[in-house]
Amino acid sequence: MNRLKKNIYAFSLMSIALLSVQCKSDKKKDMEVTPQNKTVNMVTISKEAYGLTLDSIVVDKYLMKNEKGMEISVITYGGIITSWTAPDRNNNYKDIVLGYDTLEQYEKETPYFGALIGRYGNRIAKGKFSLDGTEYTLETNDGPNHLHGGVKGFDKVVWNASETKTDTTASLVLTYLSKDMEEGYPGNLETKVTYTLTNDNELQVVYEATTDKKTVVNLTQHTYFNLTGDFSKTILDHEITINADKLVPVDATLIPTGALTDVVNTPFDFREAKTIGKEINTKNEQLERGLGYDHCWVLNNQNEGVRLVSSAYEKESGRQLDVYSDEIGIQLYTGNFLDGTLPNKQGGKYAHRTGFCLETQHYPDSPNQENFPTTVLNPGEKYISKTSFKFSAK
Ligand code: BGC
Numbered sequence: 001m002n003r004l005k006k007n008i009y010a011f012s013l014m015s016i017a018l019l020s021v022q023c024k025s026d027k028k029k030d031m032e033v034t035p036q037n038k039t040v041n042m043v044t045i046s047k048e049a050y051g052l053t054l055d056s057i058v059v060d061k062y063l064m065k066n067e068k069g070m071e072i073s074v075i076t077y078g079g080i081i082t083s084w085t086a087p088d089r090n091n092n093y094k095d096i097v098l099g100y101d102t103l104e105q106y107e108k109e110t111p112y113f114g115a116l117i118g119r120y121g122n123r124i125a126k127g128k129f130s131l132d133g134t135e136y137t138l139e140t141n142d143g144p145n146h147l148h149g150g151v152k153g154f155d156k157v158v159w160n161a162s163e164t165k166t167d168t169t170a171s172l173v174l175t176y177l178s179k180d181m182e183e184g185y186p187g188n189l190e191t192k193v194t195y196t197l198t199n200d201n202e203l204q205v206v207y208e209a210t211t212d213k214k215t216v217v218n219l220t221q222h223t224y225f226n227l228t229g230d231f232s233k234t235i236l237d238h239e240i241t242i243n244a245d246k247l248v249p250v251d252a253t254l255i256p257t258g259a260l261t262d263v264v265n266t267p268f269d270f271r272e273a274k275t276i277g278k279e280i281n282t283k284n285e286q287l288e289r290g291l292g293y294d295h296c297w298v299l300n301n302q303n304e305g306v307r308l309v310s311s312a313y314e315k316e317s318g319r320q321l322d323v324y325s326d327e328i329g330i331q332l333y334t335g336n337f338l339d340g341t342l343p344n345k346q347g348g349k350y351a352h353r354t355g356f357c358l359e360t361q362h363y364p365d366s367p368n369q370e371n372f373p374t375t376v377l378n379p380g381e382k383y384i385s386k387t388s389f390k391f392s393a394k
Pocket residue numbers: 111112122254294295331333337357359
């Protein structure tokens with residue numbers, strides 16, 4: 001094709017495109033239809049090398065970006081969200097999650113910053129449980145108890161990764177085969193976690209698992225948020241809402257007592273927005289045991305599937321996080337064990353209560369608690385749990 005023909009061709013294509021836009025906008029004025037919408041993916045995902053683990057496994061970093069400006073980095077080690085930007089009320093995007101700059105640091109010491117947690121998020125008493133008369137013994141890595149999947153939980157393994165896209169989303173699909181008796185758990189557990197970024201500043205997390213032997217499973221995500229984007233500030237001024245009438249109270253080792261208690265007239269009542277700091281230091285046996293909030297709430301409307309379960313708002317920046325989930329429980333952990341020793345991404349140290357986690361899950365120690373909904377997974381069944389984190393500003 002000579003140049004003239006090319007130009008005529010390009011011009012007529014443009015005219016057709018413009019004409020069709022004109023027709024559409026006549027029909028529906030509020031809908032933005034441009035030729036680009038048809039072909040360009042507004043949410044992107046890219047991959048780069050991140051590092052080598054101490055045992056020489058290659059770790060990659062994926063970067064998801066949406067049209068609005070949200071950027072989320074995830075590494076294949078632990079499925080860790082290493083950075084996540086969110087807008088303030090002036091549309092300034094800032095990293096609002098705790099983490100590190102290097103793989104070395106994540107391998108050296110981390111309180112589960114940004115990580116996927118499995119096979120069992122939260123505690124299992126004395127690291128023991130029984131299924132059909134067989135007792136299983138897990139590692140005890142939290143005093144007398146088992147926490148977050150053991151010594152080498154899902155936060156410390158390298159996941160396989162692949163990407164998928166639609167017109168308005170980009171997804172990172174992570175898979176991991178946890179072998180029979182890994183960390184003491186029975187069954188080969190095929191695990192899949194899909195992170196999907198949308199153009200609504202929402203990250204959807206879908207957890208799936210199947211097993212070839214009866215087992216227990218309770219997966220979650222352990223991102224620490226600080227909506228100020230300034231990791232030298234505490235999270236005590238963040239306003240939290242938790243749509244829960246009841247709490248799972250714990251004993252001195254943070255294992256559920258078995259009761260589910262009303263939040264009314266306690267510092268655990270977050271049915272109306274309240275700052276984390278408002279009552280965190282009041283005299284209360286549960287708060288003393290957790291050294292602050294480190295508890296699972298019994299979420300309301302458990303039969304409704306995915307619904308709004310919790311929100312966090314930081315008034316200086318205007319950043320708001322809404323958590324939607326189909327889970328029955330949520331652990332609010334207010335960074336009570338951060339003690340100013342771990343280096344932060346901004347050159348300082350992560351001090352006491354400079355991040356909070358909202359970990360959707362089934363109740364702690366369910367394998368040993370007859371009255372709690374089951375966390376047992378049988379061969380032939382599929383474990384599926386969905387949570388999404390949506391940001392806005394006001
Ligand atoms: C637990 C805390 C624990 C923390 C690890 C949270 O999910 O509830 O008790 O210390 O994870 O940093």
